Amino acid sequence: MRDVLAAAPKRVWSRLSRKTLADPTREEFWAVQNLSFEIRQGEAVGIIGRNGAGKSTLLKLLSRITEPSTGRIEVDGRLASLLEVGTGFHPELTGRENVYLNGAILGMTRREIKSRFDEIVAFAEVERFLDTPVKRYSSGMYMRLAFAVAAHLEPEILVVDEVLAVGDMEFQKKCLGKMEDVSHGGRTVLFVSHNMDAILRLCSRVIHLAKGTVVDIGPTPAVVAKYLASQNEQSAVIEFQQTSPSDSLRRSAILLKAEWPSSETHSPWTIPYGDEISFVITVECREPIRAAELGVALYAPTGTEIASSTSILALPDLELSRGTHHFRVTYRGLKLVPHSYSFGVGLRSSFGMEDYYPKAFALDVVQSTESSITKVDGFLGYVVPDVDYALS
C-alpha cells in the first residue's frame, strides 16, 4: 500500500460568505496546504495537532468526502473511513436492522455483514435488545453497537477519526484492544486522536499537523513529546476566568489566579525534571469564611488524575477574612516523568464548594541532566518514586 499525498490543499469558503449569494469579499481559506507524505502497507500512523490544524480535512480528503482543490492522492487497496461511529443509525430501527444499514453505509456487502453478525452482536453485548428500536437503547449500548459494526470492517486501509472516546472505560479498553489487533493484523491504519496514550500504544509513526501543513513526522514517542511541549505557552500569571457559570459554586470566595515564580533559565510553567514544583494561588474572599480548604489535583496528559492534595492537613480549621490571600503550594520530592501535566484547583469552606477550575493551568516537565543520568526519559507511568532496592 502506498499513500502519496502531494500538496493536496483544500479550498474551503468561509462560512460567512457562503450565506450571501454573490459576495465579492469571499475569503479564501486553505484548510490543508503543502502536505506530502507516504505511508507503507501495514503501518499504523497517528495524526496529531490542535483543533483546526487540518486533521479532519485531511481525513475527509483521503476518504473522498470532499474533493481536493489541487494535489494528488494515491491509494492502493480498499479504504474504509470511520470518521464517526454510528453514521446513519436510524433511531426507529431495531439493533439488528441498524447493523445491516450501518454496515452497508460503511461499505460492507450484505454477505459480509451476515457472516460477521454474531461477532458484532457479541462484541457490543446487546444480544437481548436486538429487536428493540435503538432509540430505546442507553447511550452506552448505542455507542457499543455502533463501534462494534465499525470494528468489524475489514478493509486494507482504515482511516479512523477520534472514535475511541465512546462508552465507559471498560469498553474504551476493549475498543483500543480491537484497534491494536487491527493494526497488528497487517492492515494499514491512519489514526487521528487527541488521546496521546492511544497514539503511543497504536502507532509506530506520527504526523504532527499545524495550520494545514506537516510540522513534524517521525517515530511516535519523539514527535508526541515535541508536540506536547509546544502546546503550552503560558504566561507566569494565569488569571482564572469562569467560562460556564455553575449553580453549584457559591463563589463568595473565589480563586483569582495562579502565579509561577520567575525563573531566568526556563519559561513559566516549565521545570526541568527533578526540580521542585511550587506556585502561588491567590484567593479573594468577598465575605469571611471558615474551614477553608484549598485543593489541587494533578492530571496526566491523558486526563487521568494522578495526585490530589488539599490544604487541610497543613492548615486545619483555617479561617479567612475578607480580602485576598495567597497560598504557596509546594510539591516536595515529587518527580514527574517529562510530559505535559495539568492542574485543577478547587476551594471549599464550611458552606460548601466555593470555586473550582478542573483545568486551571498546565505544567511542562522537560528533560534535565538528572533525567538523562537516571534514564527516566523513556519511563512508562508518570511518577518516579523514591524507592530503595536492596538484596537481602
Add this chain to the structure above:
Amino acid sequence: MNQSRLVIEAGKAEQHYWLDLWRYRELFYFLSWRDLLVRYKQTAIGVLWAVLRPVLTTAAFVIVFGRLAKMPSEGIPYPLLVFAGMLPWQFFSSALSEASNSLVLNANMISKIYFPRLIVPASSIIVALGDFFISLGILAAMMAFYRILPTWHLFLLIPFTGVAFLASFGAGLWLAALNVEYRDFRYVLPFIVQFGAYLSPVGFSSSIVPEKWRLLYSLNPMVGVIEGFRWAITGTPSLVYWPGFAVSLLLVALITLTGVWYFRKTERAFADVI
C-alpha cells in the same frame, strides 16, 4: 497489491463516478429499505395512511370539482376520473418532496462517508413508489366497483409512470442540490406541491382548458402524465393531447439531464456546505 489503485485529484472524481454508482447499489437498496421501514413506524394505523391520504383527497376533489363546480366528466365516473389523476399526482408530489429534502435529511451521512450522492435522492423516491403501489390497489378496487374492464391499455401505466418518475427525479435533483446551499427551497417546495395540485388536471379533465392554451398548459409535465393515466384506465385515447405530450416529454428529458448535470456539478461541495 496493485489490484485497485485509486487516484484522488481535483476534478478527477468524474471517472469513477458511474462505476461507483454501480458498486454502491447495495447502499441504494439499504437506504430505500430503511425509508420504507421507517415510513409508518409508530403510527397507530400504519400503512393504512397510504390508503387514507389519496382516498380522502380524492373525496374532497370530487365534492369540489364534480358536485359543486359540476365539471365535465368525459363519460367516466367522476371519482375514477379524479383518482386516475390523483394517483400520478400524489406519486409525483411525494417523490419530489422526498427527493428534495433527502440530502438535507441525510446531512450527517454526507459529511461523514463517501458514496455517490445520487443514491440519496434516488432511493428516497422508492418510498413514494411504495405508496404508489398501494394506491394502484385502490384503483383496482374502484375499477371493479364501477365495472370498468381493464384492456391492454392498462400496460400504458408503466411508461406514463416512468415519465412521472423521471419528472420527479429530475426536478428533485435540482431542488435537492439547491436545498443544500439555499434552504429557501425548503419553503418553496410546499408551494410547488400545493399549487401544482390545482394547476394540474387532478380534479378535472384537461379538456376544459381552451384549445389555444393547451400547448402552454402542457408545459406542466404532469398534464401529459395524468391524461395518459386516464387513457390507460379507460382506453379512450382522445383524453391525451399529443402535441402537448411531446412538449412534456422534451421538458422532462431536459429537466432530468440538467438535474443530473447540476447535481454532479455541486455534489463535490455538498460535504462542505451542508
